[in-house]
Amino acid sequence: VxxxxxxxxxxxxxxxxxxxxxxxxxxxxxxxxxxxxxxxxxxxxxxxxxxxxxxxxxxxxxxxxxxxxxxxxxxxxxxxxxxxxxxxxxxxxxxxxxxxxxxxxxxxxxxxxxxxxxxxRIPIEGRSVEATYTVTITTDAEEAGPMGDLLTEHLEAAQLPVAELDVVARGEDRVEIVAKLVRTNIAGSELDALTDHLAT
Known part of the structure:
Protein backbone atom coordinates (compact mmCIF):
# COMPACT_ATOMS: atom_id res chain seq x y z
CA VAL A 1 0.00 0.00 0.00
CA ARG A 121 15.52 30.16 -12.60
CA ILE A 122 17.99 32.26 -10.60
CA PRO A 123 20.70 33.63 -12.97
CA ILE A 124 24.12 32.15 -12.27
CA GLU A 125 27.10 34.45 -11.98
CA GLY A 126 30.32 33.18 -13.52
CA ARG A 127 32.10 33.51 -10.16
CA SER A 128 29.75 31.03 -8.48
CA VAL A 129 30.33 28.24 -11.00
CA GLU A 130 33.47 26.13 -11.11
CA ALA A 131 34.29 25.30 -14.73
CA THR A 132 37.11 24.38 -17.08
CA TYR A 133 37.95 27.16 -19.55
CA THR A 134 40.01 27.11 -22.73
CA VAL A 135 41.63 30.13 -24.36
CA THR A 136 42.51 29.79 -28.06
CA ILE A 137 44.82 31.96 -30.17
CA THR A 138 45.23 31.56 -33.95
CA THR A 139 48.65 32.58 -35.27
CA ASP A 140 51.28 31.87 -37.93
CA ALA A 141 52.92 28.46 -37.58
CA GLU A 142 56.42 29.94 -37.10
CA GLU A 143 55.14 32.10 -34.23
CA ALA A 144 53.62 29.14 -32.31
CA GLY A 145 56.47 28.84 -29.79
CA PRO A 146 56.75 32.50 -28.74
CA MET A 147 52.94 32.98 -28.81
CA GLY A 148 52.42 29.89 -26.62
CA ASP A 149 54.92 31.26 -24.09
CA LEU A 150 53.26 34.68 -24.22
CA LEU A 151 49.80 33.18 -23.73
CA THR A 152 50.94 31.12 -20.72
CA GLU A 153 52.73 34.13 -19.23
CA HIS A 154 49.64 36.39 -19.50
CA LEU A 155 47.27 33.75 -18.13
CA GLU A 156 49.47 33.03 -15.13
CA ALA A 157 49.91 36.75 -14.50
CA ALA A 158 46.09 36.91 -14.30
CA GLN A 159 46.27 34.07 -11.71
CA LEU A 160 44.80 31.55 -14.15
CA PRO A 161 47.25 28.62 -14.20
CA VAL A 162 47.40 26.58 -17.42
CA ALA A 163 46.72 22.85 -17.05
CA GLU A 164 47.82 22.00 -20.61
CA LEU A 165 48.80 23.72 -23.83
CA ASP A 166 48.07 22.20 -27.27
CA VAL A 167 48.99 23.31 -30.76
CA VAL A 168 46.51 22.36 -33.51
CA ALA A 169 47.39 22.80 -37.21
CA ARG A 170 44.92 24.91 -39.25
CA GLY A 171 46.10 24.67 -42.85
CA GLU A 172 49.72 24.85 -43.94
CA ASP A 173 50.81 28.09 -42.29
CA ARG A 174 48.33 28.68 -39.45
CA VAL A 175 48.01 27.03 -36.03
CA GLU A 176 45.72 27.31 -33.04
CA ILE A 177 47.30 27.46 -29.59
CA VAL A 178 44.76 26.10 -27.09
CA ALA A 179 45.39 26.73 -23.38
CA LYS A 180 43.24 24.65 -21.04
CA LEU A 181 42.99 26.31 -17.66
CA VAL A 182 42.97 24.56 -14.30
CA ARG A 183 39.36 24.04 -13.13
CA THR A 184 38.48 27.32 -11.46
CA ASN A 185 35.95 30.06 -10.70
CA ILE A 186 36.26 33.26 -12.69
CA ALA A 187 33.83 36.09 -13.34
CA GLY A 188 32.73 36.42 -16.96
CA SER A 189 33.80 40.08 -17.03
CA GLU A 190 37.36 39.14 -15.97
CA LEU A 191 37.58 36.52 -18.70
CA ASP A 192 36.28 39.00 -21.30
CA ALA A 193 38.84 41.59 -20.21
CA LEU A 194 41.62 39.01 -20.43
CA THR A 195 40.66 37.86 -23.95
CA ASP A 196 40.40 41.50 -25.11
CA HIS A 197 43.90 42.08 -23.71
CA LEU A 198 45.23 38.99 -25.49
CA ALA A 199 43.59 40.07 -28.77
CA THR A 200 45.32 43.44 -28.49
Whole structure:
Protein backbone atom coordinates (compact mmCIF):
# COMPACT_ATOMS: atom_id res chain seq x y z
CA VAL A 1 0.00 0.00 0.00
CA UNK A 2 2.80 2.44 0.86
CA UNK A 3 4.61 1.48 -2.35
CA UNK A 4 1.46 2.32 -4.31
CA UNK A 5 1.36 5.77 -2.69
CA UNK A 6 4.96 6.49 -3.74
CA UNK A 7 4.68 4.82 -7.15
CA UNK A 8 1.48 6.60 -8.15
CA UNK A 9 3.27 9.97 -8.06
CA UNK A 10 6.17 8.58 -10.13
CA UNK A 11 3.75 7.05 -12.63
CA UNK A 12 1.85 10.33 -12.94
CA UNK A 13 5.10 12.08 -13.85
CA UNK A 14 5.97 9.32 -16.37
CA UNK A 15 9.26 8.39 -14.74
CA UNK A 16 11.23 5.32 -15.83
CA UNK A 17 10.54 3.60 -12.50
CA UNK A 18 6.77 3.88 -12.19
CA UNK A 19 4.04 2.37 -10.09
CA UNK A 20 4.76 -1.32 -10.66
CA UNK A 21 8.52 -0.97 -10.18
CA UNK A 22 8.17 0.99 -6.93
CA UNK A 23 5.55 -1.45 -5.58
CA UNK A 24 7.74 -4.46 -6.41
CA UNK A 25 10.81 -2.88 -4.79
CA UNK A 26 8.83 -2.02 -1.65
CA UNK A 27 7.18 -5.44 -1.54
CA UNK A 28 10.46 -7.28 -2.09
CA UNK A 29 12.30 -5.32 0.59
CA UNK A 30 9.44 -5.95 3.06
CA UNK A 31 9.41 -9.68 2.27
CA UNK A 32 13.18 -10.04 2.67
CA UNK A 33 13.16 -8.11 5.96
CA UNK A 34 10.26 -10.21 7.26
CA UNK A 35 11.93 -13.51 6.32
CA UNK A 36 15.26 -12.41 7.81
CA UNK A 37 13.59 -11.45 11.08
CA UNK A 38 11.50 -14.64 11.30
CA UNK A 39 14.32 -17.01 10.43
CA UNK A 40 17.26 -15.46 12.28
CA UNK A 41 15.90 -12.77 14.63
CA UNK A 42 17.28 -9.26 14.90
CA UNK A 43 20.75 -10.26 13.69
CA UNK A 44 19.30 -11.84 10.57
CA UNK A 45 17.08 -8.80 10.02
CA UNK A 46 20.06 -6.44 10.16
CA UNK A 47 22.05 -8.62 7.77
CA UNK A 48 19.16 -8.92 5.33
CA UNK A 49 18.53 -5.17 5.29
CA UNK A 50 22.22 -4.56 4.54
CA UNK A 51 21.94 -6.85 1.50
CA UNK A 52 18.73 -5.12 0.39
CA UNK A 53 20.47 -1.73 0.55
CA UNK A 54 23.37 -2.86 -1.66
CA UNK A 55 21.04 -4.72 -4.06
CA UNK A 56 18.83 -1.69 -4.56
CA UNK A 57 21.98 0.32 -5.34
CA UNK A 58 22.53 -1.85 -8.43
CA UNK A 59 18.88 -1.53 -9.44
CA UNK A 60 19.02 2.24 -9.02
CA UNK A 61 22.16 2.44 -11.19
CA UNK A 62 20.12 0.90 -14.01
CA UNK A 63 17.74 3.88 -14.20
CA UNK A 64 20.52 6.51 -14.30
CA UNK A 65 21.32 7.61 -17.86
CA UNK A 66 23.94 10.04 -19.15
CA UNK A 67 22.88 12.15 -22.13
CA UNK A 68 25.77 14.36 -23.21
CA UNK A 69 26.56 16.66 -20.28
CA UNK A 70 23.26 15.83 -18.51
CA UNK A 71 22.57 12.97 -16.11
CA UNK A 72 18.97 11.78 -15.87
CA UNK A 73 17.32 9.40 -13.43
CA UNK A 74 19.12 10.33 -10.21
CA UNK A 75 15.86 11.29 -8.50
CA UNK A 76 14.19 8.07 -9.68
CA UNK A 77 17.12 6.03 -8.37
CA UNK A 78 16.90 7.83 -5.01
CA UNK A 79 13.14 7.18 -4.92
CA UNK A 80 13.76 3.46 -5.52
CA UNK A 81 16.25 3.46 -2.65
CA UNK A 82 13.78 5.20 -0.33
CA UNK A 83 11.01 2.80 -1.42
CA UNK A 84 13.22 -0.12 -0.42
CA UNK A 85 13.73 1.60 2.95
CA UNK A 86 9.94 1.91 3.34
CA UNK A 87 9.55 -1.79 2.55
CA UNK A 88 12.35 -2.86 4.88
CA UNK A 89 10.92 -0.78 7.74
CA UNK A 90 7.42 -2.14 7.14
CA UNK A 91 8.83 -5.68 6.98
CA UNK A 92 10.45 -5.03 10.36
CA UNK A 93 6.97 -4.35 11.82
CA UNK A 94 7.66 -0.63 12.27
CA UNK A 95 4.50 0.44 10.43
CA UNK A 96 4.23 3.98 11.85
CA UNK A 97 7.82 4.73 10.83
CA UNK A 98 7.19 3.30 7.35
CA UNK A 99 4.11 5.51 6.93
CA UNK A 100 6.10 8.56 8.09
CA UNK A 101 8.93 7.83 5.65
CA UNK A 102 6.41 7.35 2.83
CA UNK A 103 5.02 10.80 3.58
CA UNK A 104 8.50 12.31 3.48
CA UNK A 105 9.31 10.63 0.14
CA UNK A 106 6.08 11.91 -1.44
CA UNK A 107 6.67 15.39 -0.03
CA UNK A 108 10.24 15.42 -1.38
CA UNK A 109 9.05 14.44 -4.85
CA UNK A 110 6.14 16.91 -4.96
CA UNK A 111 6.50 19.84 -2.57
CA UNK A 112 10.21 20.44 -3.31
CA UNK A 113 9.61 20.62 -7.08
CA UNK A 114 8.50 24.32 -7.06
CA UNK A 115 11.51 25.20 -4.89
CA UNK A 116 13.88 23.43 -7.32
CA UNK A 117 12.27 25.24 -10.27
CA UNK A 118 12.62 28.59 -8.48
CA UNK A 119 16.32 27.95 -7.72
CA UNK A 120 16.97 26.87 -11.32
CA ARG A 121 15.52 30.16 -12.60
CA ILE A 122 17.99 32.26 -10.60
CA PRO A 123 20.70 33.63 -12.97
CA ILE A 124 24.12 32.15 -12.27
CA GLU A 125 27.10 34.45 -11.98
CA GLY A 126 30.32 33.18 -13.52
CA ARG A 127 32.10 33.51 -10.16
CA SER A 128 29.75 31.03 -8.48
CA VAL A 129 30.33 28.24 -11.00
CA GLU A 130 33.47 26.13 -11.11
CA ALA A 131 34.29 25.30 -14.73
CA THR A 132 37.11 24.38 -17.08
CA TYR A 133 37.95 27.16 -19.55
CA THR A 134 40.01 27.11 -22.73
CA VAL A 135 41.63 30.13 -24.36
CA THR A 136 42.51 29.79 -28.06
CA ILE A 137 44.82 31.96 -30.17
CA THR A 138 45.23 31.56 -33.95
CA THR A 139 48.65 32.58 -35.27
CA ASP A 140 51.28 31.87 -37.93
CA ALA A 141 52.92 28.46 -37.58
CA GLU A 142 56.42 29.94 -37.10
CA GLU A 143 55.14 32.10 -34.23
CA ALA A 144 53.62 29.14 -32.31
CA GLY A 145 56.47 28.84 -29.79
CA PRO A 146 56.75 32.50 -28.74
CA MET A 147 52.94 32.98 -28.81
CA GLY A 148 52.42 29.89 -26.62
CA ASP A 149 54.92 31.26 -24.09
CA LEU A 150 53.26 34.68 -24.22
CA LEU A 151 49.80 33.18 -23.73
CA THR A 152 50.94 31.12 -20.72
CA GLU A 153 52.73 34.13 -19.23
CA HIS A 154 49.64 36.39 -19.50
CA LEU A 155 47.27 33.75 -18.13
CA GLU A 156 49.47 33.03 -15.13
CA ALA A 157 49.91 36.75 -14.50
CA ALA A 158 46.09 36.91 -14.30
CA GLN A 159 46.27 34.07 -11.71
CA LEU A 160 44.80 31.55 -14.15
CA PRO A 161 47.25 28.62 -14.20
CA VAL A 162 47.40 26.58 -17.42
CA ALA A 163 46.72 22.85 -17.05
CA GLU A 164 47.82 22.00 -20.61
CA LEU A 165 48.80 23.72 -23.83
CA ASP A 166 48.07 22.20 -27.27
CA VAL A 167 48.99 23.31 -30.76
CA VAL A 168 46.51 22.36 -33.51
CA ALA A 169 47.39 22.80 -37.21
CA ARG A 170 44.92 24.91 -39.25
CA GLY A 171 46.10 24.67 -42.85
CA GLU A 172 49.72 24.85 -43.94
CA ASP A 173 50.81 28.09 -42.29
CA ARG A 174 48.33 28.68 -39.45
CA VAL A 175 48.01 27.03 -36.03
CA GLU A 176 45.72 27.31 -33.04
CA ILE A 177 47.30 27.46 -29.59
CA VAL A 178 44.76 26.10 -27.09
CA ALA A 179 45.39 26.73 -23.38
CA LYS A 180 43.24 24.65 -21.04
CA LEU A 181 42.99 26.31 -17.66
CA VAL A 182 42.97 24.56 -14.30
CA ARG A 183 39.36 24.04 -13.13
CA THR A 184 38.48 27.32 -11.46
CA ASN A 185 35.95 30.06 -10.70
CA ILE A 186 36.26 33.26 -12.69
CA ALA A 187 33.83 36.09 -13.34
CA GLY A 188 32.73 36.42 -16.96
CA SER A 189 33.80 40.08 -17.03
CA GLU A 190 37.36 39.14 -15.97
CA LEU A 191 37.58 36.52 -18.70
CA ASP A 192 36.28 39.00 -21.30
CA ALA A 193 38.84 41.59 -20.21
CA LEU A 194 41.62 39.01 -20.43
CA THR A 195 40.66 37.86 -23.95
CA ASP A 196 40.40 41.50 -25.11
CA HIS A 197 43.90 42.08 -23.71
CA LEU A 198 45.23 38.99 -25.49
CA ALA A 199 43.59 40.07 -28.77
CA THR A 200 45.32 43.44 -28.49
Missing amino acids: LGVAIGAERQYRQRSAGLRTIVLVTLGAAAFADVGARAYGNEGLARTIAYVISGIGFLGAGVIMKEGMNVRGLNTAATLWCSAAVGAIAGSDLIAEAVLLTGFVILANTMLRPLVDAIN
